[in-house]
Amino acid sequence: MSTPAPLDLNNIQGDILAGLPKKTETYFFFQVSDVNRFRGQFAKFVPSVTTTAQVVAGRQAIQEHKSQNKEGLIPMAAVAVAFSNAGLIKLGITDDLNDAAFTEGQLKGAENLGDPGKTTNGVFSPDWEPEFKKEIHGVIYVAGDSILSVDKKLIEIKLLFGVGLPGHSITEITSIRGDVRPGKENSAHEHFGFLDGISNPAVEGFDKTTFPGQDAIAPGFMLLGHETNNSSKPQPPSWAVDGSFLTFRYLFQLVPEFDDFLEQNPIILPGLSRKEGSELLGARLVGRWKSGAPIDITPLKDDPVLAADPQRNNDFKFENELNNNDQSRCPFAAHVRKTYPRDDLEGPPRNFDIDNRRIMRRGIQFGPEVTLIEKAEKKTHHGRGLLFACYSSSIVDGFQFIQQSWANTPEFPLNAAGKSGQAGFDAIIGQKKGGGVRTVNGTNPSDPTTNITLPNETFVVPKGGEYFFVPSIAALKTKFAAAA
Numbered sequence: 147m148s149t150p151a152p153l154d155l156n157n158i159q160g161d162i163l164a165g166l167p168k169k170t171e172t173y174f175f176f177q178v179s180d181v182n183r184f185r186g187q188f189a190k191f192v193p194s195v196t197t198t199a200q201v202v203a204g205r206q207a208i209q210e211h212k213s214q215n216k217e218g219l220i221p222m223a224a225v226a227v228a229f230s231n232a233g234l235i236k237l238g239i240t241d242d243l244n245d246a247a248f249t250e251g252q253l254k255g256a257e258n259l260g261d262p263g264k265t266t267n268g269v270f271s272p273d274w275e276p277e278f279k280k281e282i283h284g285v286i287y288v289a290g291d292s293i294l295s296v297d298k299k300l301i302e303i304k305l306l307f308g309v310g311l312p313g314h315s316i317t318e319i320t321s322i323r324g325d326v327r328p329g330k331e332n333s334a335h336e337h338f339g340f341l342d343g344i345s346n347p348a349v350e351g352f353d354k355t356t357f358p359g360q361d362a363i364a365p366g367f368m369l370l371g372h373e374t375n376n377s378s379k380p381q382p383p384s385w386a387v388d389g390s391f392l393t394f395r396y397l398f399q400l401v402p403e404f405d406d407f408l409e410q411n412p413i414i415l416p417g418l419s420r421k422e423g424s425e426l427l428g429a430r431l432v433g434r435w436k437s438g439a440p441i442d443i444t445p446l447k448d449d450p451v452l453a454a455d456p457q458r459n460n461d462f463k464f465e466n467e468l469n470n471n472d473q474s475r476c477p478f479a480a481h482v483r484k485t486y487p488r489d490d491l492e493g494p495p496r497n498f499d500i501d502n503r504r505i506m507r508r509g510i511q512f513g514p515e516v517t518l519i520e521k522a523e524k525k526t527h528h529g530r531g532l533l534f535a536c537y538s539s540s541i542v543d544g545f546q547f548i549q550q551s552w553a554n555t556p557e558f559p560l561n562a563a564g565k566s567g568q569a570g571f572d573a574i575i576g577q578k579k580g581g582g583v584r585t586v587n588g589t590n591p592s593d594p595t596t597n598i599t600l601p602n603e604t605f606v607v608p609k610g611g612e613y614f615f616v617p618s619i620a621a622l623k624t625k626f627a628a629a630a
């Protein structure tokens with residue numbers, strides 16, 4: 147790691163680099179109804195926003211609590227705030243943050259993300275929840291150890307803004323709660339059952355360790371106004387320094403349908419039972435076993451010990467496989483390969499620099515566990531999924547590019563290597579604009595020519611979202627709050 151200028155951890159909001167500690171998190175989406183009143187009330191709210199320094203201290207306290215085998219969790223409620231482009235405009239902030247996706251807003255960009263929807267009189271409208279079709283100005287999100295801690299903090303915040311009372315400055319558009327899944331076995335696993343949150347980049351000047359296989363990126367890929375390896379990047383307005391962009395996606399997961407698909411399409415290999423063949427298909431669609439073990443290291447058999455070892459569970463690169471057209475260890479279209487192709491792009495002979503494609507993922511699950519009836523009927527009756535959230539200093543280069551040019555593009559990564567042919571769609575998040583047949587290629591490790599056709603309805607269904615800017619603490623005080 148090189149050593150960039152030290153970061154001001156008291157100025158950067160806490161979720162971006164350090165991740166708010168959370169068992170539960172509520173996103174409160176709002177519209178500003180009275181700008182002047184808002185600025186005054188916002189000044190009183192700013193001290194509640196959690197800094198990176200506070201999150202680091204909180205995480206240390208959690209570590210000590212755990213190492214002393216103390217019971218229960220430390221009560222905690224950490225707060226973050228972010229504004230959409232419509233929100234900035236509402237507040238009279240018209241500086242260009244140089245991100246076309248942010249400026250356009252996610253609703254308008256949904257068609258190009260491949261979200262299903264309808265076009266009427268030439269206007270596309272995604273099949274989203276109605277709340278996300280309204281103009282959202284901002285989001286306050288609170289994460290903590292328990293619903294009690296989070297709700298208490300949220301009530302304090304709502305009272306500050308007078309939400310629902312005479313004298314309010316904001317109105318609630320919707321609130322969505324996410325929760326870590328229950329039980330030791332499921333916690334940290336997303337609803338399809340796979341361990342999540344294993345691979346995020348390390349950030350130079352913040353993370354003290356980089357694990358084998360983990361990329362260390364310059365802070366400028368996460369924070370505006372900081373060093374990157376791209377000198378042509380326009381300088382942001384000074385108040386935007388130390389801020390970051392947040393991509394929020396409300397993603398529903400059709401779990402019984404996904405499980406049924408795996409059951410119906412086991413990979414047939416000598417020595418594998420049908421159930422093991424289904425588990426192998428799941429692992430090859432994601433790129434990791436449910437335990438988190440990467441199939442590029444352990445292609446035919448899960449290895450939970452490897453999965454739990456941070457020195458090894460990220461230490462793979464798909465080295466030379468693309469050059470050799472070899473998908474025997476991991477399909478080119480596996481979710482983790484589509485979203486971070488490692489040596490497919492970074493390795494020789496291409497040696498592309500893809501640090502600008504890295505995102506910091508901070509999602510949380512929502513909705514109940516699959517019920518016995520859903521399991522029996524192989525059909526979703528209750529909404530569940532992922533409140534997908536990620537940070538980067540550019541939505542265009544980060545989330546939007548990953549979704550559109552990688553996950554949704556069947557030619558990728560072969561096209562990046564100048565090869566023709568199809569790798570297929572990312573089976574987890576890949577969408578085809580306008581719908582239609584999606585295939586994943588190379589799913590059978592012993593037969594690279596096998597393609598599998600995915601069901602028409604995607605396993606992950608987007609129902610809303612927005613792009614936000616997460617200002618620094620200084621900017622919250624000087625640009626958003628009324629002067630004292």
Ligand code: HEM
Nearest residue numbers: 336340341342343344345397482485486532548549575606
């Ligand atoms: C419900 C939707 C999603 C599910 C179930 C899901 C699931 C997973 C799982 C199980 C992993 C492996 C664990 C890890 O490496 O931390 C992963 C990694 C990842 N996902 Fe997703 N994901 C979803 C949506 C997305 C979206 C929308 C994006 C971005 C467009 C994305 C980008 C990534 C990235 C960048 C990685 C890390 C790859 C690596 O560094 O090896 N995911 N996801």
